[in-house]
Amino acid sequence: MSxxxxxxxxxxxxxxxxxxxxxxxxxAGTSRMKYPPNVYIVRMMCSGAVDPVYVIKAMVEGxxxxxxxxxxxxxxxxxxxxxxxxxxMVLLKTILEQTGFDPNRVWLRWISASEGKLxxxxxxEMTEAIRxxxxxxxxxxxxx
Amino acid sequence: xxxxxxLPVENKEPVNAVRDLLARLLDTELVSAVLVAVETQNGRSVxxxxxxxxxxxxxxxxxxxxxxxxxxxxxxxxxxxxxxxGNGASAPRIAVVMRPCELRATVELAKLQxxxxxxxxxxxxxxxxxxxxxxMQTEDAHVYLEKVLEAANHGEVDSPNGLPxxxxxxxxxxxxxxxxxxxxxxxxxDNQQEILxxxxxESLVEKLELQAGADATAHQTAVxxxxxxxxxxxxxxxxxxSEKLQMRDDGTPGLLVEFEDCQRCHNCTVACPMCYxxxxxxxxNTFEHEPQYYMDVAExxxxxxxxxxxxxxxxxxxxxxSLSCIGCxxxxxxxxxxxxxxxxxxxxxxxxxxIFDYVPGRNLDELLPIAxxxxxxxxxxxxxxxx
Numbered sequence: 143m144s145x146x147x148x149x150x151x152x153x154x155x156x157x158x159x160x161x162x163x164x165x166x167x168x169x170a171g172t173s174r175m176k177y178p179p180n181v182y183i184v185r186m187m188c189s190g191a192v193d194p195v196y197v198i199k200a201m202v203e204g205x206x207x208x209x210x211x212x213x214x215x216x217x218x219x220x221x222x223x224x225x226x227x228x229x230x231m232v233l234l235k236t237i238l239e240q241t242g243f244d245p246n247r248v249w250l251r252w253i254s255a256s257e258g259k260l261x262x263x264x265x266x267e268m269t270e271a272i273r274x275x276x277x278x279x280x281x282x283x284x285x286x
Numbered sequence: 287x288x289x290x291x292x293l294p295v296e297n298k299e300p301v302n303a304v305r306d307l308l309a310r311l312l313d314t315e316l317v318s319a320v321l322v323a324v325e326t327q328n329g330r331s332v333x334x335x336x337x338x339x340x341x342x343x344x345x346x347x348x349x350x351x352x353x354x355x356x357x358x359x360x361x362x363x364x365x366x367x368x369x370x371x372g373n374g375a376s377a378p379r380i381a382v383v384m385r386p387c388e389l390r391a392t393v394e395l396a397k398l399q400x401x402x403x404x405x406x407x408x409x410x411x412x413x414x415x416x417x418x419x420x421x422m423q424t425e426d427a428h429v430y431l432e433k434v435l436e437a438a439n440h441g442e443v444d445s446p447n448g449l450p451x452x453x454x455x456x457x458x459x460x461x462x463x464x465x466x467x468x469x470x471x472x473x474x475x476d477n478q479q480e481i482l483x484x485x486x487x488e489s490l491v492e493k494l495e496l497q498a499g500a501d502a503t504a505h506q507t508a509v510x511x512x513x514x515x516x517x518x519x520x521x522x523x524x525x526x527x528s529e530k531l532q533m534r535d536d537g538t539p540g541l542l543v544e545f546e547d548c549q550r551c552h553n554c555t556v557a558c559p560m561c562y563x564x565x566x567x568x569x570x571n572t573f574e575h576e577p578q579y580y581m582d583v584a585e586x587x588x589x590x591x592x593x594x595x596x597x598x599x600x601x602x603x604x605x606x607x608s609l610s611c612i613g614c615x616x617x618x619x620x621x622x623x624x625x626x627x628x629x630x631x632x633x634x635x636x637x638x639x640x641i642f643d644y645v646p647g648r649n650l651d652e653l654l655p656i657a658x659x660x661x662x663x664x665x666x667x668x669x670x671x672x673x
Contacts, residue, residue, distance in 0.1 A: 194605035195567060195598065202597045204587075215661060225659035230605075232664050233638055233656065237604045240634045241531050242539030250667050279537025284587040285546060286597045 152206035152272040154181045154265070157196065159189045161219040162254045163211035169258030177262040178269040181209070188212065189250075190223025194234045197248060201238070204281035207247040207272045209264070214252040224252070247278065287488050291496035293470075293481040300435060300477045301347050304383075304470060307483075309340040310494050311381050317407050318378035321360060322346045330422040334360045336380075348383045349472070350427050351434045353416045353452075356559035356614055357384050358391035358401075365402040381407040383470075385416070386463040387614040390647025391559040394610040397654055400562050410463020412473045414438045414512070415451030418619055425449075438472040441508030443515045454615020454628045457520040459513050464648060474508025520632075527626065527633040541597060545630070547623050548596045554617035554627045560607045568599060604634050609655055610646045611635040 158164040164185045170177060186192055189212025197208050210231060212224040228250065235245040249268060253261050280286065295303045311317045323332035325345045332350050334357040337343055366377035384392065389410050396403035414437055417430060433446040445451045463469055469484035482505050485491050491498050531540035552568055555561045567573075573595045584590040608631055617627035639645065642655035 195602045198601045198605065199598050202595075202601070203583075222659065225661060226656070228664055228667060229642075229656055229659050232641060232667060233609070234605055235667075236638050236641060237601060237608065237634055240528065240637050241541035241601065241604070241630075242533040242543075243541075244533070279533075280539075282587050283538065283542070284584070284589040285542060285591045286594065 150273055150277060152180050152269060152275075152277070154207045154209055154268060154272060155200045155205045156181050156183045156209040156211065156265075157186050157189070157192045158183055158209075158253075159212040159219075159224075160185055160187050162213035162217065163189075163251075163261065165255035166211075166253045166257045166261040169255065170262045171258075173258050175258055175262040177265040180269045180272075181265050188218065188220050188223035189227035190218070190220065190225075190230075192227060192230070194230055197231075197234060201243060201247065201278070202280060202286050204278050204283065205247075206275075206278045206281070207249065207268060209249045209251065209268060211251045211253045211261075211264070214254055217254065244275070244278075247272065247275070287486070289485045289488065289491050289496075289498045290500040290502045291483045291485060291491060291498050292500040293483050293496070295478060295480055298478040300472065300481055301349050301431075303481055304348060305343045305346055307470075307494065308337075308343055308346065308381065308383070311407070312338070312340050312343075314493055316379070316490070316493060317381040319364070320346075320381045320383065321357060321364060322381075322383040323348045323350065323357070325350060325427075329426045329428055331419050331427060336360075336364055346383075347431075348385075348411045348470075349431060349435060351416045351430050352419050352422060352427055353385060353388075353614070353616070354419045355557070356391055356616055357382065357388045358395055358559040359562075361392050361406065362395055362400045362562065365405045377402060377405050379405055379407055381409055383409045383411060384463070384466075385411055385413040386460045387413075387458070387612050388559070389463045389466060390460070390612040391614065393647040393650050394560060394612060394654075395562060396650060397652075397657075398562060398610075403650060408463075408466035408468070410466035410469045412438060412462055412469070412471050413455075413458075414442070414461055414473065415445060415455035415458070417445075417449060418452055421449055435472055435477050439475060439477050441474050441512045443512060443519075452615050453618055453626070454613055454632075457516060457523045457632075458613060458615075459516045459520055460613075461512055461516075462509055471502075471505050473512065474505040523629060524633045524636055527629045531630070531633065539597070541600060541630070545596065545600060545625060548600070548625060549623060550593055550596045550599050551622060552599075553620040553622065555603065557616040557620035558607070559614065559616070560610045560612070561603070563606075567602065573598075600630070604631065604638075608635040608638045609642070609644060611639075612646050 192210050200208050218224045231250045239245040293303050308320050320337045324335040325347045331352050395401045437446040467487050471482035475482045611631045613632050615628040644655050
C-alpha cells in the first residue's frame with residue numbers, strides 16, 4: 143500500500159446517470175478533454191436508481207472513493223429521482239460517518255449532458271483530493 | 287378529545303379487568319376480533335393470538351413481562367391487503383392490544399402499506415420493561431408479573447427483582463403508547479385496585495359503559511419521572527456505542543471491530559418488525575458468490591473471512607430501516623452472539639432520524655423521509671456551478 147504518497151493512484155467508482163452525467167462524461171471524451179484514468183464508470187438509468195448497497199459494497203471492498211452523479215435538481219429525466227438520490231446519500235453518509243468510515247470518500251455531484259468540462263474537472267478534483275487522503279483503509283481488510 | 291376513566295380491579299387481578307374490557311369490545315360488536323398476547327401453557331411466555339370468542343380470552347395476558355415477537359408483524363397478516371387504490375376500509379375492525387414499541391412499529395408498517403391502520407382499534411399497554419424469554423425457561427413468568435406491575439405502580443426505573451430487563455427496555459424512553467384509541471395505564475396507578483384508561487374516542491366511553499373523570503395526575507408524574515431517568519441512561523448508552531463505532535487509529539471502522547463476531551445468520555432481520563421486505567436482498571443468493579470470487583478476494587487481500595459481507599449486511603440494513611427503527615430491541619434478543627444490535631441501530635438512528643426531524647411511530651400522517659423530499663434542501667451536497 144502506498145498511503146499518503148503523491149504517486150498513489152486511487153480507484154474511484156462512479157455511478158453516472160444515463161441522461162446527464164454519463165452523457166457529460168461522453169462529451170468530455172469526444173471533446174478530447176483530459177482527465178485522470180482513475181475512474182471506473184458504472185452507467186445507471188438514474189441517480190435515484192443507485193441503491194445505497196452499491197455504494198456500501200464498493201466502500202467495504204476497499205474502493206478509495208465513490209462518485210454518484212446525476213442531472214441538476216429540477217432536470218431529472220424521471221422528474222424527481224435526483225432529489226431522492228440526494229436524501230439517500232445524506233442518509234448514507236451519516237451512517238458511514240457514525241460507523242467509523244470516512245464519509246468524505248463518497249461524493250455527490252450534479253453534471254448535465256452539456257457539462258463535459260465539469261465532468262473532467264470533477265474527476266481531476268476528486269482524484270487529487272482522494273490521492274491526498276491515501277488508500278482506503280479497507281483495501282487490504284479481509285475481515286469485512 | 288381525551289377522556290380518563292377508572293377501570294375497577296377485583297380480587298387484585300388487574301389482568302381480569304382487561305380481559306373483561308376486551309370481552310365487552312367483542313360483545314358490543316365494536317370489534318370482530320382481538321389480537322392480544324396469550325399465555326403459553328407452560329407459563330413461561332406469551333404468543334400473540336387472534337381471538338374471536340370471548341371464552342378464549344381466559345388466557346389472554348398482555349401484562350406478562352415478555353415480548354417474544356412484535357405483534358406489529360402479526361397485524362400485517364390480519365388486516366386487509368391494500369389494493370391498487372390503497373383501499374382497506376370495508377374490512378372488519380380488529381382490536382390490537384400492544385406494548386408501546388409494537389404500536390410504533392404498527393404505525394411505521396402502516397406507512398409502508400403493510401397494515402390497514404383504519405381497521406385497527408388500538409389499545410396501548412403501559413410497559414416499564416420486558417424480560418428475555420430465555421430467562422423464563424427456568425422461572426415461571428407469573429413470578430415476575432405481580433412484581434413488575436408493582437414496579438409500574440411506583441414508576442420504578444429498574445427491574446424489581448435483580449433479573450434485568452432486556453437491554454432495549456432498560457434504555458426505553460417510551461413506556462406509554464402514543465395516542466392509541468384506548469391506553470391502559472398501570473404506571474403510577476394502584477393497579478391492584480384499579481386501572482386508568484385513557485380513551486381518545488368519545489363514543490367508546492359510552493359504548494363500553496366506562497366512568498369518565500378519573501384523575502391522571504399521579505400517573506403523569508410517575509411517567510415523567512421514569513422517562514427522565516431512562517433518557518439519561520439512554521444518552522449514556524448511545525454515546526458509549528457512538529464512541530466505540532468511531533474509526534480506529536489504523537483506519538479500521540469501529541463497526542468492524544464491534545461486530546467482527548457477527549455470523550450473518552440474519553436472525554436480527556427475522557426478528558425486526560420493520561424488516562418486512564419479502565424480497566430482502568439478503569434472502570436472495572446475491573451474496574452467495576461464485577467459488578472463484580472467494581479465491582480472488584483472498585488472493586487480492588491475502589485472506590478472506592467467511593462468510594463475508596457482514597459489514598455490507600449491517601450497513602445495508604442501517605440504510606434501509608434505521609429511519610424507522612423504533613428501538614424494540616428484538617434484534618438483540620435474537621442474536622446468537624449476544625451482539626448489541628439494537629444499541630448500534632439506535633445509536634445510528636438517533637443521527638439519521640434527527641437529520642429529517644423524524645420520529646418513527648409518532649404520527650401516521652408523517653411521511654417516511656426517503657419517500658419524500660424538499661427541492662431546496664442539502665444544497666451543499668452536490669451543487670457546484672460550472673466554471
